[in-house]
Amino acid sequence: xxxxxxxxxxxxxxxxxxxxxxxxxxxxxxxxxxxxxxxxxxxxxxxxxxxxxxxxxxxxxxxxxxxxxxxxxxxxxxxxxxxxxxxxxxxxxxxxxxxxxxxxxxxxxxxxxxxxxxxxxxxxxxxxxxxxxxxxxxxxxxxxxxxxxxxxxxxxxxxxxxxxxxxxxxxxxxxxxxxxxxxxxxxxxxxxxxxxxxxxxxxxxxxxxxxxxxxxxxxxxxxxxxxxxxxxxxxxxxxxxxxxxxxxxxxxxxxxxxxxxxxxxxxxxxxxxxxxxxxxxxxxxxxxxxxxxxxxxxxxxxxxxxxxxxxxxxxxxxxxxxxxxxxxxxxxxxxxxxxxxxxxxxxxxxxxxxxxxxxxxxxxxxxxxxxxxxxxxxxxxxxxxxxxxxxxxxxxxxxxxxxxxxxxxxxxxxxxxxxxxxxxxxxxxxxxxxxxxxxxxxxxxxxxxxxxxxxxxxxxxxxxxxxxxxxxxxxxxxxxxxxxxxxxxxxxxxxxxxxxxxxxxx
Amino acid sequence: xxxxxxxxxxxxxxxxxxxxxxxxxxxxxxxxxxxxxxxxxxxxxxxxxxxxxxxxxxxxxxxxxxxxxxxxxxxxxxxxxxxxxxxxxxxxxxxxxxxxxxxxxxxxxxxxxxxxxxxxxxxxxxxxxxxxxxxxxxxxxxxxxxxxxxxxxxxxxxxxxxxxxxxxxxxxxxxxxxxxxxxxxxxxxxxxxxxxxxxxxxxxxxxxxxxxxxxxxxxxxxxxxxxxxxxxxxxxxxxxxxxxxxxxxxxxxxxxxxx
Numbered sequence: 001x002x003x004x005x006x007x008x009x010x011x012x013x014x015x016x017x018x019x020x021x022x023x024x025x026x027x028x029x030x031x032x033x034x035x036x037x038x039x040x041x042x043x044x045x046x047x048x049x050x051x052x053x054x055x056x057x058x059x060x061x062x063x064x065x066x067x068x069x070x071x072x073x074x075x076x077x078x079x080x081x082x083x084x085x086x087x088x089x090x091x092x093x094x095x096x097x098x099x100x101x102x103x104x105x106x107x108x109x110x111x112x113x114x115x116x117x118x119x120x121x122x123x124x125x126x127x128x129x130x131x132x133x134x135x136x137x138x139x140x141x142x143x144x145x146x147x148x149x150x151x152x153x154x155x156x157x158x159x160x161x162x163x164x165x166x167x168x169x170x171x172x173x174x175x176x177x178x179x180x181x182x183x184x185x186x187x188x189x190x191x192x193x194x195x196x197x198x199x200x201x202x203x204x205x206x207x208x209x210x211x212x213x214x215x216x217x218x219x220x221x222x223x224x225x226x227x228x229x230x231x232x233x234x235x236x237x238x239x240x241x242x243x244x245x246x247x248x249x250x251x252x253x254x255x256x257x258x259x260x261x262x263x264x265x266x267x268x269x270x271x272x273x274x275x276x277x278x279x280x281x282x283x284x285x286x287x288x289x290x291x292x293x294x295x296x297x298x299x300x301x302x303x304x305x306x307x308x309x310x311x312x313x314x315x316x317x318x319x320x321x322x323x324x325x326x327x328x329x330x331x332x333x334x335x336x337x338x339x340x341x342x343x344x345x346x347x348x349x350x351x352x353x354x355x356x357x358x359x360x361x362x363x364x365x366x367x368x369x370x371x372x373x374x375x376x377x378x379x380x381x382x383x384x385x386x387x388x389x390x391x392x393x394x395x396x397x398x399x400x401x402x403x404x405x406x407x408x409x410x411x412x413x414x415x416x417x418x419x420x421x422x423x424x425x426x427x428x429x430x431x432x433x434x435x436x437x438x439x440x441x442x443x444x445x446x447x448x449x450x451x452x453x454x455x456x457x458x459x460x461x462x463x464x465x466x467x468x469x470x471x472x473x474x475x476x477x478x479x480x481x482x483x484x485x486x487x488x489x490x491x492x493x494x495x496x497x498x499x500x501x502x503x504x505x506x
Numbered sequence: 507x508x509x510x511x512x513x514x515x516x517x518x519x520x521x522x523x524x525x526x527x528x529x530x531x532x533x534x535x536x537x538x539x540x541x542x543x544x545x546x547x548x549x550x551x552x553x554x555x556x557x558x559x560x561x562x563x564x565x566x567x568x569x570x571x572x573x574x575x576x577x578x579x580x581x582x583x584x585x586x587x588x589x590x591x592x593x594x595x596x597x598x599x600x601x602x603x604x605x606x607x608x609x610x611x612x613x614x615x616x617x618x619x620x621x622x623x624x625x626x627x628x629x630x631x632x633x634x635x636x637x638x639x640x641x642x643x644x645x646x647x648x649x650x651x652x653x654x655x656x657x658x659x660x661x662x663x664x665x666x667x668x669x670x671x672x673x674x675x676x677x678x679x680x681x682x683x684x685x686x687x688x689x690x691x692x693x694x695x696x697x698x699x700x701x702x703x704x705x706x707x708x709x710x711x712x713x714x715x716x717x718x719x720x721x722x723x724x725x726x727x728x729x730x731x732x733x734x735x736x737x738x739x740x741x742x743x744x745x746x747x748x749x750x751x752x753x754x755x756x757x758x759x760x761x762x763x764x765x
Contacts, residue, residue, distance in 0.1 A: 150602050157564060158595065159618075163622075164618040165626075167630070168607075168615050168626050168629065259631045
C-alpha cells in the first residue's frame, strides 16, 4: 500500500530542475491570504452570487442526472430485462451504448455544447447531467444485478406480475445504494459546476479564476472558504439523511409506522421538484434555447491530413504518463500523510482540512498556481491532478480506517508498538485491498479528468483538445474526442479487472 | 365454476425427469395429491426433495414428463400462468422474507398476484389491508402489534410464522413446503407443523419435505425419495421402521435402490 509513494523520490529529483524561481513570493502571498480573506461586502456579495449560480447549476445537473440515471439504470439491468422479457440481451446493448457519454468528461461535454448552442446556463446543467446520468445508470444497474434474486423468484412463483415483483423485491433493497451514491454524486456535481465555471460557463469558478489571474489572493480565499462551507454543509446534510434512513434497521426503525420511511423520502423528493423549478427559473435555464443550434464556424472544411499529422503517439503517451503520475501520487500519498499525522489529533484535523481543500479546489486552478513556480509540463499537471484526487482518496481512507475494527490496532498498541506502526499493521493491512481497488477506479477517473489540466500539461490529449477547440478545427476535435473516449474505455476495462482481482482474492 | 368432470388432483406429476450432472436429479417420478391430502416427502440429503418441490411449484420445468395443476398443464399465456402460480403457495426453506420491509408489507407481498404494480407501489408507502394482515398473524399465534416491525427485528420462530402467515395471505390451494422445520428446536417444530397441517384441510393439499421421520403424525401419506427415484408411496400406517432404515441407509445416495 505504501509502495506507490516511492514516486516521490524521482519527483524530488525532477522538481528543482523545473522550478523557475520567479513566483515564490506570489506563492507566499497566496498562502498568507488564506488567513486574511477579503471581507469587503462588495466582494462577498459578488462571490455569493457566483456561489448561488454554481450551486444551482450543480443541483439541476444532479437532479437531471439522477432522473436520467434511474431510468437508464433500470433499462440497462440484466435482472430487470430477464424478469420482464426472459432475455438479458437489450440490457447488454444499452449498457454498451451508455459507455460513450460516460467516457467523455463533463468539461468536454460543456465545451462542445457551448460551441453548439452558445453560452447559456442550460449548457452547464446539461454538461453535468449527461455524463453523470450515464455514470449513475451504470452504478445503478451494477447494484441491481448484484442483488440476490431469491425473493424475486419467490414472488414470481406466487404469481406476482413482473413489474410488481421487481418493485417489491428489489426496490427497497436498492434504496441504500441509490441514496449513498446519489448523495456522493451531489458533491461531485458541485465540484464539476465549479470546474465548468473555471472554463467560462459562469458561476463561482469564473470568479475564482479571474481573481487568481489578477492575483487578488484574498478575494480568492474568500470564495474558497465559502465553497468549503457549502461543501461541508452538503456532506453533513447527506450523511444526516443517510443515518436517518439507512442505519441498519434493528434499533432506529423499530418503532416506526409501516412505510413511514418511504413516505418521508417521497416528501423530500416532492420538495425537490419545485426547488429545481425555482432554481431553474432563477438561473434563467431555458430548455427550449437548447434546440436553437448555431452553425459551427469552419465546419465542412475538414483537413484530415492535418489531423493525421498530429503527433498521436506523443499525445497519447503524455496523457497516460500524466495519469500514471497523478494516480501514484494520490494513491501513494494519502496513507503516508495519514500515518504521519495520525498520532496527533490536531495534525489529523489539519490534514482533513487540507484534503477538503484539495477536493473542492478545481485542478486547473492548482495548475495555474503551480505555474507561478514550475515550468509547464507533465509533472506540473500531474501535481495539480494528484492533489485534487488526494483529497478524495484521503477522505475515503479516513472513513475506511474509522469503520474497520480497532481490535488488531489495539492489540498491537498494547504489545508496545508505536502508534504509527500499530495503525499501519493493525488497520491498513485490512484496508489495503479495498483501498487499492478504489485507487484503480480512481486512476480511471483521472484518465478522464486529465483533460482539465491540459492547460498546464503542454503535452497530452487534453491540451491539444483545448487548442483544437479554440482554433475551431472540428475534424481534429472529433478525432481527439474519439481517441479520448477509446482510451477511457480501455482504462475502465483495465481498472475493472484490477478491482475485481483485488477484491476477489481479499 | 371451473374443474373438469372428475374430481381432479390438485397436483399430478407423471414420469418426471430432471437431468443432473452425473445422474438425473429426478427420474420417472409419479405423484398425485388429492384435495385434503397431507403428504410428507422423505429422503436423505441429495435425494431430490427440493428438486421435486421446484417442479411442483413451477420454478423448474422438467425435461420429460407431465405436470398438471388442478388437472391443467402449465398455461401458455403469461396471464394464465400467473393465475395458476397464484394458487400454488410455497414456504421456502430460507423463508425469503424481504428484509428491508415491515411485517405488514411482507404479508401484503403475497397479494401482488391480484394487485399489479400501482398497488404494489402503494404497499411500500402505506399500511394496506391491516385487518386481514392482523388476522393472518393471529392464526399463526402472533401478536398483531408486530405488523409495523421490520422483519429484521423478529426472532427465528417469529420469522417462520410470518412466512407462514404470508402463505395464508396468498390463499393458495396447493401448499408446498421445503424443510420448514429444519432450523427449529423440537417443541417449536411440532407447534409450527400443527399450525401448517391445520391449514391444509379440505379444498387444499399439502406437500412438505421433511428430514425428521419422528414428526409424521398428522400426515396422510409419506413418499420416500432416494437418488432421484421414488422408493415408496405409502399411507403413514404402512411406513415402518425398516422401510425408513432402508431409505436412509448409509452409502452414496446416488445408487438407485431398485436397479
